[in-house]
Amino acid sequence: xxxxxxxxxxxxxxxxxxxxxxxxxxxxxxxxxxxxxxxxxxxxxxxxxxxxxxxxxxxxxxxxxxxxxxxxxxxxxxxxxxxxxxxxxxxxxxxxxxxxxxxxxxxxxxxxxxxxxxxxxxxxxxxxxxxxxxxxxxxxxxxxxxxxxxxxxxxxxxxxxxxxxxxxxxxxxxxxxxxxxxxxxxxxxxxxxxxxxxxxxxxxxxxxxxxxxxxxxxxxxxxxxxxxxxxxxxxxxxxxxxxxxxxxxxxxxxx
Numbered sequence: 001x002x003x004x005x006x007x008x009x010x011x012x013x014x015x016x017x018x019x020x021x022x023x024x025x026x027x028x029x030x031x032x033x034x035x036x037x038x039x040x041x042x043x044x045x046x047x048x049x050x051x052x053x054x055x056x057x058x059x060x061x062x063x064x065x066x067x068x069x070x071x072x073x074x075x076x077x078x079x080x081x082x083x084x085x086x087x088x089x090x091x092x093x094x095x096x097x098x099x100x101x102x103x104x105x106x107x108x109x110x111x112x113x114x115x116x117x118x119x120x121x122x123x124x125x126x127x128x129x130x131x132x133x134x135x136x137x138x139x140x141x142x143x144x145x146x147x148x149x150x151x152x153x154x155x156x157x158x159x160x161x162x163x164x165x166x167x168x169x170x171x172x173x174x175x176x177x178x179x180x181x182x183x184x185x186x187x188x189x190x191x192x193x194x195x196x197x198x199x200x201x202x203x204x205x206x207x208x209x210x211x212x213x214x215x216x217x218x219x220x221x222x223x224x225x226x227x228x229x230x231x232x233x234x235x236x237x238x239x240x241x242x243x244x245x246x247x248x249x250x251x252x253x254x255x
Contacts, residue, residue: 077213098134
């Protein structure tokens with residue numbers, strides 16, 4: 001049977017500051033590491049997907065992230081969007097999207113999707129060379145190699161690892177316990193963490209975060225009712241959609 005491709009694009013609700021753990025300063029990185037360990041000790045990994053036993057703590061963390069976004073992240077994103085030429089913003093977005101294809105390819109291989117891995121690596125190779133370091137999207141219009149979304153959380157889900165309880169992490173936002181572990185693994189497949197110059201690396205991370213935030217500014221108006229519950233439900237719905245899409249693709253490949 002011919003493989004079915006999904007091209008539906010939906011907004012991805014990532015954390016406010018999508019920074020790999022190794023790019024964070026030592027004190028903050030240590031604090032987050034302790035936070036992760038404590039969370040793993042509190043609840044088993046096999047808790048139900050809609051379980052939120054840490055809601056009281058999560059709400060406090062959510063408010064912290066919200067204020068950080070309100071006073072720092074969103075104002076920077078709005079200013080960047082207003083005064084940066086459209087062509088420059090497109091180039092910046094393409095650049096980070098291209099680097100992301102390294103992580104995508106890694107997870108394709110972990111999911112035994114070798115044909116998809118070849119395509120995604122091809123995207124990276126073409127866009128990195130002909131596309132001038134990823135600034136120009138060449139692979140999609142020239143070869144119909146569309147952007148794919150993968151992460152280690154999807155990989156773990158495919159291999160049967162349960163999501164565990166919901167948790168809101170400082171700076172990183174919504175996750176499940178499975179996602180906490182996956183986030184650390186994915187960071188090793190992010191080329192940005194290999195930038196040795198700390199100031200340059202953190203500057204790139206800041207631009208990447210700003211680029212993402214610009215893309216979801218319009219969705220702020222969609223939040224209704226209790227913000228925490230709304231964002232938690234949206235996270236699970238989008239994650240479930242994303243995972244079901246992956247399962248359908250695997251099923252057709254095996255058939």
